[in-house]
Amino acid sequence: MPMNSVNTNVGAMVALQNLNKTNSDLEVTQSRINTGKKVGSAKDNGAIWAIAQNQRSTSNSLNAVKESLSRGQSTVDVAISAGETISDLLVQMKEKALAATDTTLDTNSRVALNDDFKALRDQIGKAIANAEFNGANMIKAEGVQVQALANAKGSSVISVAAQDLSLSNGIGGSGVDETASIGTQTIATDMVANLDTAIANVSSSLSALGTGSKSLGSHLEFIGKLQDSIDAGVGNLVDADLAKESARLQALQTKQQLGVQALSIANQSSGTLMSLFR
Structure with missing residues (x-):
């Protein structure tokens, strides 16, 4: 009681x-x-908080990966843009060179064609010099190879090789260099063949750059989805x-x-x- x-x-x-x-x-x-949050600190649930914190670290690291991939893709895209300009200029130069193979041309016409040809050639040099993004130029002589981060640990990279389209190396050894001209009918005839080789070389380089840009873009999309999944997983743990x-x-x-x-x-x-x- x-x-x-x-x-x-x-x-x-x-x-x-x-x-x-x-x-x-x-x-x-x-x-x-x-x-x-149901787990806002370690004292709420130490194990869950530790797991969530580790996943947050991974998610934040993926921001650096995305930045690296975006930067790499932009560098490659600038190189592609310049390469397409170079290809267009080579097509115009071939037109001038082919016209200069005409044996009936008078001196004034040949000089005018040669002047146009050299002006186009010089534009190629300017396009190459300006094909730079974030200090990297992929198409000049000894250009920069792009290496973008591929994972949060930094243990893997995606590489896109530089493509030498410089006039100093004759656009891939085609013979279209800094002194290229069509001053005579014989030189013009030889230059037509050289330009065909140069156009093929540029097209091959653009194909490689395009594949590299696509790889970077695809991986960037994957990293974005991966980060979203990780963030959702953290939310499931602590929200x-x-x-x-x-x-x-x-x-x-x-x-x-x-x-x-x-x-x-x-x-x-x-x-x-x-x-x-x-």
Whole structure:
């Protein structure tokens, strides 16, 4: 049989314990609602927090991978753009060279054709010199090879080889160099063949650059999807179900009110004892 005592109020002690537990649960729920996370720190769940933190590290590292791939793709695309310009200029130069093979040309016409030819040749040199992105030029002599990061650990790269389209090396050894001209019918005839070789060399180089750009773009798309999947996985581990927490909040607030009322009733038990002595 319970003992009635003014020194020890067991009912109040139990009510206070339950109220403290309810307040503690309420604080946890309010924290989850405020932060949107069910695991906001290591003390909430050390194992889950550690896993999530490792995955966040991987996701953040993938930002550097995406930047590297984007930078590499831009460098290759600039080289492709310049290469296409060079190819168009070579086509125009071939037209001039072919016209200069005509033995019936007078001197003035031949000089005019040669001047046009050399102007186009010089434009090739300018296109190569300006085909630079972020300090890298892939089509000049001894051009830069693109090496973009492929994973978050930095242990793998995607490489795109440089393509030497410089006039100093005769556009791949075709013979179309910095001194190319069509000053005579014989030189013009030889230059037509050289230009055919140069056009084929540029086309081959553009094919290689295009394949490289496509590889970088495809991997960039994959890395973006991978990062999204990792972020979603982290969310599954640490994010709170706000609908569930909202319902829990309502229940705990009601429970808190009942706990306060129960404690108040328990505290009144000593007052009941006073009536025995009246």
